[in-house]
Amino acid sequence: MFRSIRAAVITALCIAFSASFDPATAQDRRVPSSPAELRMSYAPIVQRVQPAVVNVYAAKVVQNRNPLLDDPIFRRFFGVPGQQPEQMQRSLGSGVIVDASGLVVTNVHVIEGADQVKVSLADKREFEAEILLKDPRTDLAVLRLKDTKEKFPTLDFTNSDELLVGDVVLAIGNPFGVGQTVTHGIISALARTQVGITDYQFFIQTDAAINPGNSGGALVDMSGKLAGINTAIYSRSGGSQGIGFAIPANMVRVVVASAKGGGKAVKRPWLGAKLQAVTPEIAESLGLRSPTGALVASVVSSSPAAKAGLKSSDLIIGIDGQTVDDPNAFDYRFATRPLGGTAQIDVQRGGKQVKLTVALETAPDTGRNELVVTARSPFQGAKVSSITPAVADELHLDADTEGVVITDLGGDSAAANVGFQKGDIILAVNNQKISKTGDLEKAASERPRVWRITLVRGGQQINVTLGG
Template sequence: MSRILPPALGAVAALLVGLGTLSAQPAKAPEKTPEPYAAREGFSANSVPQGRGEVQLSFAPVVKRAAPSVVNVYASHVDKRSNARASAMDEFMRRFFGEDGGRGPGGMRGERAQKSLGSGVIVDETGLIVTNNHVIDNMNEVRVALADRREFEASIVLRDPRTDLAVIRIKNPTGGVIPMPFGDSEALEVGDFVMAIGNPFGVGQTVTQGIVSALARTQVGSSDYQFFIQTDAAINPGNSGGALVDLQGRLVGLNTAIYSQSGGSHGIGFAIPASMVKAVVDTAKGGASTVRRPWLGARVQNVTPDIAESMGLDHPTGVLVASLAAKSPADEAGLKRGDLILSVDGQTVDDPEAFGYRFALKGIEGQTKFGVLRGTGRITVPVKLSPAPETRPRDVLKVKTRSPFLGATFVNTSPAVAEEMQVDFPSEGVAVQAVDDNSIAARAGLQKGDLVLAINGAPVTSTKDLDRLTRNTLNMWEVAINRKGEVLTSVFGG
């Protein structure tokens, strides 16, 4: 299913799930009629087709090449509850709502199933398939249907929520499969023809055609690495995880989200570039179940027009180094606070999202080179590529005593934890790793990534501190947390 994005923030009047109707003044007629555009030699906008070949131009050869590699993904989560626990609710649902009493596909009482529908792309001969993580999120059973209607069970190889990508593998792919080759998403240009292939609304494999509407779209909000291909090829629910292909039938993007008010396509769809997809697939091929990314150890920020003017730039570009962690790759490379990073290995970056995307693609071995403006001079800074270190044990703690923290899981902070949760490091406090649904901690408003700083005025520097401070039941709890750089203090009853 295609991810439908949440409402936009700030001054954007339209929803992120759809652009509202925009009114505009009628454009003035051009003072001079432009010359006809020659689409190709011997043919212009004023010409008529000269033969059957010009009338019968078709994308069919591209579809025949690419379509066999696109699959339908059916995922489900079967919750097997005990009969004693389920029976009362099952009887209630059967009597008043006509449901099946909690019977699963096999008719077993005490099972509840959640289901998800999406698409995927075969990327190697062994039956490895890439799809969106939100298609299989929280699911424990996956089946895929190939274009030729063969169906197979699949196992989950890797989940990467930060990119909204996942890799699954067909179990025993008898009869062989046809993988789709990767294209070069870095070579795409606005205006290039592309096609989206997937399973919209569960109707079966469908092909739509359009152009690349924009590149490097950020602020879309469907993953931590915001750097999307925008296309007007129709993408609808169920297309998630499907292929965006070029005219050579190569994978240039993985369809993942749409702007829509109705849930249907309005000509604004987004795809994860193939360069990021390939990096995640290569990790899965290497046998890893998680994706490890390079750690910089520096916080960067946007360049405003005022900052650009003060630095002698004619327009805002690059990212400004705001802070560095001691002994981090950024610190050891000699980066300084106030440096302006303009490029990563020669590729220009215009905002923190683009910088994060470019840097994440570099892997965790060797080095990369930053183009940096320092003062009035431009320099090249080599930066070592390495994963974020686990500088102290996580000491995972799940609070079980009655308190505002009941139902939350906590870990000690380290560069590795900060990188996973996208929080600044160094940072004080202990990090919220997870919050159970409908728990006291959830109702208290705790969120993943929060840093608990103090309880009733006592500092919290480790999970051992948190465990000690929550052992006793109290009538009042004063809690200080750091949420995305803002310190919040709340008081809760016991």
């Protein structure tokens, strides 16, 4: 018995040993047969792409204010100097030439507040640039090179909806100001929606090394086309830890098209419905296998959603054949659709699937009546607007919200110093109801001893009392 087992083991080992030297297996691993096989490289892609990637330098003048000037006792006894010292503040980022006439796309946060913007090409030439369009909702800005009539090298857009996790990509930019740098990696994830960077939460995640200074630079695929604009990193140290995020090319294309059309703001389709995420509890109540989709909480009357037949409690699960996992994914997909056409929305209603056709049109924006409050008051320097459907869509407010909303604040305005924030809704001032911007302008021109202000911030009503 022992001999037979031993023989069987020896026989098995011989078979395994001979299999390991199977000529067919050995053919999979071989010595390179030519110098060309030793020179496999991304260099041809980089050489084609690099000339279209630029460095962006932004500068602004800021007052180097002494904090003692805010002390009333100091001001009383020592006065206020007539001339405050100024300091030049600089920021550095990257950009991509997307039109041969000299249009450059970069991040808003790279050029925010800049008094002067310069663009340095790969061949070291520098040009001054003007800001054509800023879109804070996507953190994208479009610049135009000044005083030039030559044709510049450009990058074409890829269809970012066709990218797959695992695709090889290259990141090109100017990290830490060391000069144009190329890193490579793969697409780690698609449709990242819980990043908290912009209004449209839908990012390409990559492990290609991205560092400060890469913002606004190119993420390119293996065909040398623009897959996205690098915009942020997840880092505990400030350097690359293998988690970088890029704005997909299909969103970049929309912003660039608006700039080419001469617009100062990006026009996007308006659905006219408030959407909410599907929680596990909601999924269970609806009989869903998993908590995915975008649940319709409410529909604005006479909106494209209402005209298409969308109803409260409908569950949106797809748009134009693409799956919708959550409201952020739907917002991105819908925002990248071209105006003037229609979109097919897949809805689950009462256990059945329904297809709806939604018109792609902009939100009504009549009656905005924007103004900047100039009267000496807590509101001085604030830019305010009546709440139109377009404003409500931009600031994620309910369309039937009452009051006047703050849409912008001067950097050193009285309103900013008091603590007002963009998106604050002013309901009343000293017991006077504020329904339109003229109401707030009138209330701000009065000079009471005490300001009693009722506002809404983050859905919460707040009562504030300030000295006159």
